[in-house]
Amino acid sequence: MIITIDGPAGSGKSTVARKLSERLGIPYIETGAMYRAVAWWCKKNNIDIEKRENIINALSNMNVRFLTAGASFIVMHDGVPLNDELYNPEVGDLASRIAQIPEVRKFLTYRQRTLASYGSCIFEGRDMGTVVFPEADYKFYLVTSLEERAKRRVRQLEEKGIKVSFEETLESIKKRDYQDENREIAPLKPAPDATIIDTTNISADEVVETILTSMSGAH
Numbered sequence: 262m263i264i265t266i267d268g269p270a271g272s273g274k275s276t277v278a279r280k281l282s283e284r285l286g287i288p289y290i291e292t293g294a295m296y297r298a299v300a301w302w303c304k305k306n307n308i309d310i311e312k313r314e315n316i317i318n319a320l321s322n323m324n325v326r327f328l329t330a331g332a333s334f335i336v337m338h339d340g341v342p343l344n345d346e347l348y349n350p351e352v353g354d355l356a357s358r359i360a361q362i363p364e365v366r367k368f369l370t371y372r373q374r375t376l377a378s379y380g381s382c383i384f385e386g387r388d389m390g391t392v393v394f395p396e397a398d399y400k401f402y403l404v405t406s407l408e409e410r411a412k413r414r415v416r417q418l419e420e421k422g423i424k425v426s427f428e429e430t431l432e433s434i435k436k437r438d439y440q441d442e443n444r445e446i447a448p449l450k451p452a453p454d455a456t457i458i459d460t461t462n463i464s465a466d467e468v469v470e471t472i473l474t475s476m477s478g479a480h
């Protein structure tokens with residue numbers, strides 16, 4: 262069984278996917294962390310991402326592994342889990358830029374489909390229901406107001422010990438939305454058969470309940 266949860270930055274996808282994973286007892290994959298891992302690797306190795314051959318080289322040398330463990334999704338480098346490194350705003354911006362590069366999308370799409378071959382899984386991201394798993398059993402698309410998303414992002418970063426301003430976060434989310442929605446390949450948009458859930462005024466637990474109810478009514 263494949264469940265996809267797509268939506269813009271800060272719509273609560275990761276929290277919802279993690280909680281749903283706990284409820285259903287199946288792993289979840291945070292595909293944004295995979296794009297962030299490529300961005301982090303490029304930054305760490307001072308790779309000029311404007312040159313296509315540099316990106317191709319970086320992808321073949323990147324010793325980063327993607328693992329699931331219970332209801333956690335882990336990005337490992339040299340046997341150490343990456344966490345805070347992936348979530349700073351600079352890496353987020355770079356991830357949104359490298360996500361426009363066809364080779365990067367092809368590489369990560371292949372990795373995502375490989376992870377799906379091990380069994381039932383929840384995939385959360387931008388193009389899970391449209392491009393990577395068009396045949397998914399259940400598809401959801403989360404929408405949330407811009408202000409609420411910025412608030413959540415600030416809180417999420419604070420929990421990780423990273424301080425950012427609300428205005429800057431709002432601007433960077435706006436910019437990311439634009440980049441994600443307007444790129445040529447796999448732009449952010451709901452799959453025609455996705456169930457759209459507005460999460461602006463409801464908690465992550467309520468979103469999970471909505472998803473479970475929709476799943477039990479679908480078959």
Ligand code: DC
Pocket residue numbers: 270271292293294296297353356357360385386387388389437441
């Ligand atoms: O979900 P996130 O904010 O951690 O994602 C970081 C960036 O990765 C986002 O700006 C766009 C990109 N991304 C993507 O293009 N496709 C995905 N399936 C997931 C993320």
